[in-house]
Amino acid sequence: MARTAAVSMKRQTSKRTGKPEKTAPRALLHNSLHGPLREILAIAEECGLLSGPRTHMLRGRMPIGLIQQAKLRSGITSDSKLLEAALANLAVTNDYAQWLLAQRGTVNPELSLEF
Secondary structure (H helix, E strand, O other): OOOOOOOOOOOOEOOOOOOEOOOOOOOOOOOOOOHHHHHHHHHHHHOOOOOOOOOOOOOOOOOHHHHHHHHHHHOOOOHHHHHHHHHHHHHHHHHHHHHHHHOOOOOOOOOOOOO
């Protein structure tokens, strides 16, 4: 079950520079992502953590083996998306178990049960 949301493409103006800020659709959750990571990103999206302009730059040097293994396990190929997924995981991890338990017994209405 992939979740998508409508994203406004209206450009906001930076208070500091007066130039349009860069924004990107946040709700593009790929089917290639593994279950728990996909759900963590869905929770982060629902909480509004992935919305708004992307104005903060975050950089760091990591061991290549850590990056390769994280990309392999997650199915993410972009460094920026990998970092976003890792931060979302830290931001909503405590909510994930509670959310997962709340999903027990629910079925997506669009799911074909082939009756």
